[in-house]
Amino acid sequence: MQRVLIRSIFKLSNQHATKPYLLQQHQQEARINSISCYYCVYSSKRGQQENDGWGKSKRHFISLLTLGIGLGGIGTAYILAKEVSALEKTATNNDTHENWHKERRTDLPTYKQEQITKHDTLEKRVWVTYGVGVYDITEFIPKHPGSDKIMLGAGSAIDPFWHIYQQHNNKEILTLLESYRIGNLDKADEVSTEDMGSPWGNEPKRHPLLKPASERPFNAEPPLSLLAENFLTPNEFFYVRNHLPVPVIDAEGYELDIEIEESDTTRSFTLEEIKKLPKVTVTAAVMCGGNRRSEMTEVKPVKGLSWSGGAVGNAKWSGAKLRDILLAMGVESDEKRHVIFEGCDLDPTSHPYGASIPLSKAMDERGDVILAYEMNGETINRDHGFPLRAIVPGTVGARNVKWLSRIIISDSESSSHWQQNDYKGFSPSTDWDTVDFTKSPAIQAMPVTSAICSPSQGEKVQIVNGCINVKGYAWSGGGRRIVRVDLTSDGGETWHVAELEQEDLPDGRHYGWSLWSAKLPVPSGCKQVEIWSKAVDSAYNTQPESFKYTWNLRGVLSNAYHRVKVEIE
Missing domain, CATH: 2.60.40.650 (Immunoglobulin-like)
Structure with a gap:
């Protein structure tokens, strides 16, 4: 029987296919930030219909489990459990949670990959594999706002995704995942990620005073006591908010594409061309939408990184006005269209981090939206968007997209997860069973x-x-x-x-x-x-x-x- 190996095929998505500046890295780590994981073709015939075994499970859960399939914006998975069975009795004799998905459970049946592959829709029930474990996650998917991303892994392995989103590898998440386990993967079909390399091998060095809220992706804030010491936050103490691995970009080969959808107009700018445009400087605070979340958690648990009050910083940003560039391209302001920003940081499905703002903000002479290449008079560093990031003054940090790759003038908002299914506010009575992300607008300006x-x-x-x-x-x-x-x-x-x-x-x-x-x-x-x-x-x-x-x-x-x-x- 054929042994199936998930191989890391480093492939840029269509909109990044002409971005050679992303590939100027050492061979082992070169294309980590544009990974797409492709699966071997199975040549064997489908097996007979199997019993999914879900009805035997007595574990009941509410809310959601984020499997991390393209969901770097939310970052960590959570389920609020009504009841968690004593997994130690049924899961494994190995009490180390990191090994649960590596151990075979004698109390559960074994499934071949060809059987698992059939379970790729809600109607057929959604199965995934992790290590040697087989999991039925059907009950959770309808409750999760990122279900479209999760379905990308339906009927296959989540190993390559969790290879990127390593914040899931903690006892709480792995315990909850194990509760969905229904079987073991046939030995002939075991998955490996050994040839994928580390997507985190090129992370920049950070100041040791930064307190991590998560290590991978790296998110950290300075001690609160430091923030009031300087009107301009020193670059090394500025909070870091990353949703994905930090891309390595060759500034000499860098290009920014700007597209106008209705006219099919596209223009590419090198970094040097942008630097030749009139330079403006704007003092702007950038604040994460989840700043001070840890205080709200004291009322009732919430989903997200546990920031204190340090997920904010104030800096002088220098660069070219986006308005000037758009005017030169013939763009006229209106109240209907949007400006979509896409970064060079890609998830395992080659989708970039993306967000959008109203076109009227970008075209407002007083809006001061800039394409920044300097921060406090210095070349902007990698954690903060080198070589170019959007600075949208007065707007939540999530719209200040780093490592800009593409800007699109569109009739629609960004379709990205972080625009549509995250960074939105709801009523205190809305929970994960009743939330509808289409009913709430994306956060733009932050409250006082x-x-x-x-x-x-x-x-x-x-x-x-x-x-x-x-x-x-x-x-x-x-x-x-x-x-x-x-x-x-x-x-x-x-x-x-x-x-x-x-x-x-x-x-x-x-x-x-x-x-x-x-x-x-x-x-x-x-x-x-x-x-x-x-x-x-x-x-x-x-x-x-x-x-x-x-x-x-x-x-x-x-x-x-x-x-x-x-x-x-």
């Missing part, structure tokens, strides 16, 4: 927020003249200026206004953050106080008091009062 950077949670502080020193940051999306930051140490009985450090720019173009500081009076005789901060922007929007009423299943738009408890020495 603030965070206390110093003192930190649990820190011992000294009172000087009846006050403690407090400092932090505040920001509002859409270019709205911060007009006030209010602080209290007595549960809101009295409020004190902080001093602001901010640029002197007109409202509507106030894209950078504001740093604030105050000498905050504290009640006498207290051994512990809780500091609250709330910011107010130029539209007099202010932060909500509690996360309880703004909770959402993805943990985005987390902007309730920031609260820090400190000990008084």
Whole structure:
């Protein structure tokens, strides 16, 4: 019988097929960022109809399991379990969770790949393999917003996808996956990823002070105490948000394609051509849509990276105005079309990270959307989008696409997972059984927020003249200026206004953050106080008091009062 091996065939998708700059790497690691995994053809005949065994399972689950098939935006898989069986009794004698999918279970039947391949639709039930395990994931798929991506692995192996999304290899996720197990893969059909190399072999070096929220893909934030020290966040301390492996790009061969769908017009720009265009500099804060998610999780668990308040940074970005380029190509502004950004970072199916913004934002003279090649006066580094990234001031970080490969003027929004099925807000009563991502618009401008950077949670502080020193940051999306930051140490009985450090720019173009500081009076005789901060922007929007009423299943738009408890020495 034929032994089936998943081989790593490094192939660029159609829109990246003329991008040789992506291939200037060492042979072993060259095309990792454009992997497509192709499967060997099975020559044997289909086996007879088998019993799927699902009815024998008594494990019940709600919500979702993200298998990581092209879903770098969500990153980690979750299921909220109603009941998890004692897997140690039934799964394996090996108590190391990393080996469960490598061990054969004597209590379960063995299936040939030709049997598994037949289970590639919901009607036939969806089976996948991982290692030597066979899993029926049918019940979970209708509840998951990325089911279109998950179906790419239906009837085959998820090994190559998890080779990319290694954040799934933890005990919680592997335990939950094992609960879906219905059998073992025939030895003749075992899958291997040994010839795939590591997609993470070319990751850039990072500053050790960055605290990882996930290692692969790398996502990290600086200690909150550092953020209020500099109006412009040092590049090495700027938070990192990656959805996929960081691509290696040859700047000399780099080209950016800009397409206008309705006229079939396409123009390619080298990096040097873009640098010859008028250079503009914009101060803009970039904030992850999930910043401060860890605080919302305290109300009820949410799905996503557990960011504290450090998934934000403020920088001076320099580059060419996108508006100037589009005008030169004959594009006229309107309220209907969209600008789609695509990156050079590709998932295992060769689909790029993508996002879009309204064309009206890109064409607005005051919108200040730029194609940036410098960050704080230095060449932008790899983690932050070298050689070119979109900076969309006042807009959620997810739309500031890095490693730009293609820009499309389109009648439709980006069809990418991260535009359609992620980075959207919902009612606190919406759960993973009822969510409909088509009913909510993609986040663009972020709401007003603030965070206390110093003192930190649990820190011992000294009172000087009846006050403690407090400092932090505040920001509002859409270019709205911060007009006030209010602080209290007595549960809101009295409020004190902080001093602001901010640029002197007109409202509507106030894209950078504001740093604030105050000498905050504290009640006498207290051994512990809780500091609250709330910011107010130029539209007099202010932060909500509690996360309880703004909770959402993805943990985005987390902007309730920031609260820090400190000990008084």
